Amino acid sequence: xxxxxxxxxxxxxxxxxxxxxxxxxxxxxxxxxxxxxxxxxxxxxxxxxxxxxxxxxxxxxxxxxxxxxxxxxxxxxxxxxxxxxxxxxxxxxxxxxxxxxxxxxxxxxxxxxxxxxx
Numbered sequence: 337x338x339x340x341x342x343x344x345x346x347x348x349x350x351x352x353x354x355x356x357x358x359x360x361x362x363x364x365x366x367x368x369x370x371x372x373x374x375x376x377x378x379x380x381x382x383x384x385x386x387x388x389x390x391x392x393x394x395x396x397x398x399x400x401x402x403x404x405x406x407x408x409x410x411x412x413x414x415x416x417x418x419x420x421x422x423x424x425x426x427x428x429x430x431x432x433x434x435x436x437x438x439x440x441x442x443x444x445x446x447x448x449x450x451x452x453x454x
Contacts, residue, residue: 339363355389357382365406378403381425385410388425390434403429407440417442 338345344356344366355377356366365387369375374392381388385408393400405425409417418426422438429436 355382356387357384360384363387364408364410367404367406381405381421381428383421384408385419386421386425400435402435402437405436405438405440407438407442409440409442 339362343358344354344363347354347366347368350368352368352370353375354366354368355375356363357379360383362384364385367387367389369389369391376390378388378390387406389404391402391404393402403425405422407418407422409419409422413419422440425438426436428434
């Protein structure tokens with residue numbers, strides 16, 4: 337995956353719906369949802385470094401709603417991880433009692449993890 341002129345490239349041939357914040361020039365997160373799933377993009381939780389969707393599914397005939405998140409935690413961010421936008425998503429899911437699954441690229445070289453040397 338990469339971005340070109342503000343659009344995510346490299347996933348078109350996979351098929352499905354690509355969710356990300358189209359108002360951001362260089363998004364670093366997205367979620368690819370295969371056709372046939374009911375999804376609701378949670379644009380109030382989407383930014384350059386976070387994408388979130390609500391997906392409806394069923395388990396044993398019982399309908400469920402799950403929030404899926406894709407997060408990028410940059411190594412050079414001045415604030416310690418996790419970023420506020422990710423914390424707000426987690427707190428929102430806790431308050432609503434909604435299950436949350438987050439996939440993330442959490443940079444191991446962030447200064448919060450301590451000094452590193454090569």
